[in-house]
Amino acid sequence: MIDKFVTSVAEALEGVPDAATLLLGGFGAVGQANHLIEGLLETGVANLTIVANNAGYGEVGLARLLKEGRVRKLICSYPRIAGSTIFEELYGAGKLELELVPQGTLAERMRAAGAGIPAFYTPTAAGTQLAADKETRAFDGVPHVMEHALSGDVALVEAWCADRWGNLTYRRAGRNFNPVCATAARLTIAQTQTVAELGEMDPETIVTPGIFVDRVVHLPYGDPQD
Amino acid sequence: MSNWTARDRAEIARRVAQDIPEGWYVNLGIGIPTLVADTVPAGREVIFHAENGLLGVGPAPAPDELDRWLINAGKQHVTLLPGGAFFHHADSFAMIRGRHLDLCVLGxxxxxxxxxxxxxxxxxTDTAPAVGGAMDLAIGARRVWVAMEHVTRSGVPRLVESCGYPLTSAGRVKRIYTDLAVVDVTPEGFAVRDMVEGMTLADLQDRTEAPLRMAEEA
Structure with a gap:
């Protein structure tokens, strides 16, 4: 019997190696797999590359990983948000490498990785300093920038509901990057707030089919706080 | 003494909203553009997109109806109108980059x-740069309008011959709404559609780096 549920955060994170590239779902405070992210502090991994839209806020989740010096590099679209003081201190002190990526390019690079497309051309950022060192090519006279797929060793996602096959749904704006990250990593780990029996989730409304998901841990923590 | 009164931020937003017809799909940037949603005339259906995965964004919730799972791209709590939809980031930016948005309004x-x-x-060499969805929106939306103050707090013109700050996109802005005027970007440069009451083209030119002319039809 297939059962992707594990019983603890530690079990969920087993085998996540040092220097891994991690794809994190979440946008602002919503849809963040904060329990899994903070679980990485217990496993002792370091030298991580983190792919995420934001660079954390306050002292939870990614901000804690940053504070404890576990992150070598951030690949991020909007690191500076209200409360991102830990990021700002580390980056200002030169203790953190940052690759700034336009938000849609970040999403599409992960989508491409999950879809087996090694690179693509996008008009976004053409003619700007974010494309300064990149190959560009004109299509119909419009400049486009070549971008490479961005895959992860591990994706950490937050779902609303999951079953034992790893089928997932999300809650409102909590969907954001989560389904995209889930497709783009060799090991996708989900934390879920609710659990359904197999067959209980409507096949018409499953957002992430279980083929993209390796492990699920049930963590009913309630509403995101900001 | 000047004979005119500058529009405040809400009035700039209201002026933008006047020009958005029913049925458009619109993304609003952070700042003055966000205020546009609150000033669309009653009864006119305009569908607002938020790049974090929402279509049909409604007004801010009443304090007792706040839903912590519903935020917009500026991380503010919002509501979802009947008919609204959720989708993931890759689909959201497919809408943007794929030319499905009629309009984005940016600061x-x-x-x-x-x-x-x-x-x-x-x-x-910004100490902590952040780009977000600005470059995708500025290249992908079918129309790009800007809502901003006409000059900086120290009086430096923002409508310029050539941008001094790093570019977000090249050649995509079609119209600018400021506290003083509405200005089209045309192949021949800036063309003024209208100005606040009492303002002359000479007054406006004094506050604008690049040459202005009146639009032929406004």
Whole structure:
């Protein structure tokens, strides 16, 4: 019997190696797999590359990983948000490498990785300093920038509901990057707030089919706080 | 003494909203553009997109109806109108980059007479840069309008010959709504559609770096 549920955060994170590239779902405070992210502090991994839209806020989740010096590099679209003081201190002190990526390019690079497309051309950022060192090519006279797929060793996602096959749904704006990250990593780990029996989730409304998901841990923590 | 009164931020937003017809799909940037949603005339259906995965964004919730799972791209709590939808980030930016949005309204530091936009960084060595969806929106929306103050707090013009700050996109801005005027970006440069009451083209030119002319039809 297939059962992707594990019983603890530690079990969920087993085998996540040092220097891994991690794809994190979440946008602002919503849809963040904060329990899994903070679980990485217990496993002792370091030298991580983190792919995420934001660079954390306050002292939870990614901000804690940053504070404890576990992150070598951030690949991020909007690191500076209200409360991102830990990021700002580390980056200002030169203790953190940052690759700034336009938000849609970040999403599409992960989508491409999950879809087996090694690179693509996008008009976004053409003619700007974010494309300064990149190959560009004109299509119909419009400049486009070549971008490479961005895959992860591990994706950490937050779902609303999951079953034992790893089928997932999300809650409102909590969907954001989560389904995209889930497709783009060799090991996708989900934390879920609710659990359904197999067959209980409507096949018409499953957002992430279980083929993209390796492990699920049930963590009913309630509403995101900001 | 001047004979005119500058529009405040809400009035700039209201002026933008006047020009958005029913049925458009619209993304609003952070700042003055966000206020546009609150000033669309009653009964006119305009569908607002938020790049974090929402269509049909409604007004801010009453305090007792706040839903912590519903935020917009500025991380503010919002509501979802009947008919609204959720989708993931890759689909959201497919809508943007794929030319499905009728309009995005963005804030800016500077706009050039050629329609170049600078709104994401104040220097090439910003201490903590952040770009978000600005570059995708500024290249992908079918129309790009800017809502901003006409000059900086120290009086420096924001409508310029050529942007001094790092570019967000080149040649994509079509119209600028400021506290003083509405200005089109045309192949021949800036063309003034209208100005606040009492303002003359000479007054406006004094506050604008690039040359202005009156639009032929406004």
């Amino acid at each position: 800016a530091y500077e706009v050039s007479s050629g329609g170049d936009l600078a709104n994401w960084a104040r220097s090439s």
